[in-house]
Amino acid sequence: xxxxxxxxxxxxxxxxxxxxxxxxxxxxxxxxxxxxxxxxxxxxxxxxxxxxxxxxxxxxxxxxxxxxxxxxxxxxxxxxxxxxxxxxxxxxxxxxxxxxxxxxxxxxxxxxx
Amino acid sequence: xxxxxxxxxxxxxxxxxxxxxxxxxxxxxxxxxxxxxxxxxxxxxxxxxxxxxxxxxxxxxxxxxxxxxxxxxxxxxxxxxxxxxxxxxxxxxxxxxxxxxxxxxxxxxxxxxxxxxxxxxxxxxxxxxxxxxxxxxxxxxxxxxxxxxxxxxxxxxxxxxxxxxxxxxxxxxxxxxxxxxxxxxxxxxxxxxxxxxxxxxxxxxxxxxxxxxxxxxxxxxxxxxxxxxxx
Numbered sequence: 001x002x003x004x005x006x007x008x009x010x011x012x013x014x015x016x017x018x019x020x021x022x023x024x025x026x027x028x029x030x031x032x033x034x035x036x037x038x039x040x041x042x043x044x045x046x047x048x049x050x051x052x053x054x055x056x057x058x059x060x061x062x063x064x065x066x067x068x069x070x071x072x073x074x075x076x077x078x079x080x081x082x083x084x085x086x087x088x089x090x091x092x093x094x095x096x097x098x099x100x101x102x103x104x105x106x107x108x109x110x111x112x113x
Numbered sequence: 114x115x116x117x118x119x120x121x122x123x124x125x126x127x128x129x130x131x132x133x134x135x136x137x138x139x140x141x142x143x144x145x146x147x148x149x150x151x152x153x154x155x156x157x158x159x160x161x162x163x164x165x166x167x168x169x170x171x172x173x174x175x176x177x178x179x180x181x182x183x184x185x186x187x188x189x190x191x192x193x194x195x196x197x198x199x200x201x202x203x204x205x206x207x208x209x210x211x212x213x214x215x216x217x218x219x220x221x222x223x224x225x226x227x228x229x230x231x232x233x234x235x236x237x238x239x240x241x242x243x244x245x246x247x248x249x250x251x252x253x254x255x256x257x258x259x260x261x262x263x264x265x266x267x268x269x270x271x272x273x274x275x276x277x278x279x280x281x282x283x284x285x286x287x288x289x290x291x292x293x294x295x296x297x298x299x300x301x302x303x304x305x306x307x308x309x310x311x312x313x314x315x316x317x318x319x320x321x322x323x324x325x326x327x328x329x330x331x332x333x334x335x336x337x338x339x340x341x342x343x344x
Contacts, residue, residue, distance in 0.1 A: 007304065007305060007306060008303075008304050008305050008306050008307075008308075008309060008310035009304065009310070009336070009339045009340065009343060011306070011310065012310055012336060013340065073313070076271075076306060076307075076311070077266075077267065077270050077271070077311065078270060
C-alpha cells in the first residue's frame with residue numbers, strides 16, 4: 001500500500017502525529033513560561049528566537065491540520081448532502097488557511113521592526 | 114411487571130408506537146425472552162425473532178431499556194421498570210421488533226469472511242501452532258447478532274459505507290489467521306475514509322457485545338497492521 005493511496009490511514013496517522021506534537025509543544029511551553037507573567041516585550045523577544053519561532057509555527061500548523069482532519073471527520077459523519085458537505089468543507093478550509101497564512105506573516109515579521 | 118414494547122406494522126400503522134403490557138404472573142428470575150413469549154400468548158400480533166433461546170444463535174438482539182442485548186440472556190430482575198423494548202437502532206424496521214438485517218449482512222459479506230489461500234491446497238488439513246490458533250480467540254466467537262454494529266453511531270450515519278464493528282472484527286479474524294494469504298488485498302479493500310476509518314473508537318461495540326468480544330481492539334489491530342504494511 002502506498003502513502004498516496006492510503007487516504008484513510010494517512011489522515012488517521014497525521015491526526016495522531018499532530019496530536020503528539022501539540023502535547024509535547026504545550027508541555028515544553030508550560031515548562032518555559034510557567035509561573036512567569038508574559039509581557040509584550042518578553043513574548044516578542046521569545047518569538048524572535050529562530051527555535052521558538054519555528055516550534056511555534058509548527059505548533060500552529062499541527063493544530064490547523066489536526067482541526068482540519070477532525071472537522072472533516074465530523075462533516076463526513078453527520079452531513080449527508082454532498083453539496084452542503086462541499087460548502088462546509090470549503091468554508092472550513094478557507095478559515096483554517098487564512099489563520100495559517102496570518103500566523104505565518106506574524107511569525108516571519110516577528111524578528112523585524 | 115410493566116413493559117413498553119415498540120409496535121409497528123407498516124401495512125396498517127402510519128407511525129410506530131409504544132404499547133404497554135403488564136404481566137402479573139412472571140418469575141423475576143426469568144429472561145426477557147420468556148416475558149416476550151408470555152406477552153405473545155396474550156397478543157399474538159406481536160412479532161420478534163428468536164431461535165435457540167440461550168445466547169448462541171444471535172436472533173433475538175434488541176434494544177432493551179436503551180441498550181442493545183440478547184433478550185434470551187437478559188434476566189428480568191436486572192432491568193428497571195417499565196421495561197422498554199425496541200428494535201435494534203439504525204436498521205429499517207420490518208415489523209414490531211423485527212429489523213431488516215440486510216445492510217448488516219452486506220457489510221459482513223464485503224470483508225470476505227472466509228479463508229483465502231493462494232498456494233495449492235495441502236493434502237491433509239492446514240496446520241497451525243497452538244500460539245497461532247490462540248490469535249483467533251476473542252474473534253471467532255462472534256454470533257453476528259448485530260448488537261455492536263447497531264450500537265455504533267458511525268454505522269447509523271453511514272451503514273452503506275462503513276463496515277461496522279461486527280464486520281471489522283471478522284475482517285481481523287482472517288487477517289490474524291496464520292493460514293490466510295490475502296492480507297494485502299484485505300487491507301487494501303478497507304482503505305479510504307469510510308470502510309474502516311469511520312471508527313472513532315468510542316467503544317459502544319465492546320460495551321454491548323453479549324459475547325464479551327472487543328471489536329474496538331480488533332479495529333485498532335487492523336490500523337496497526339496497515340501502518341506496518343505502509344512502512
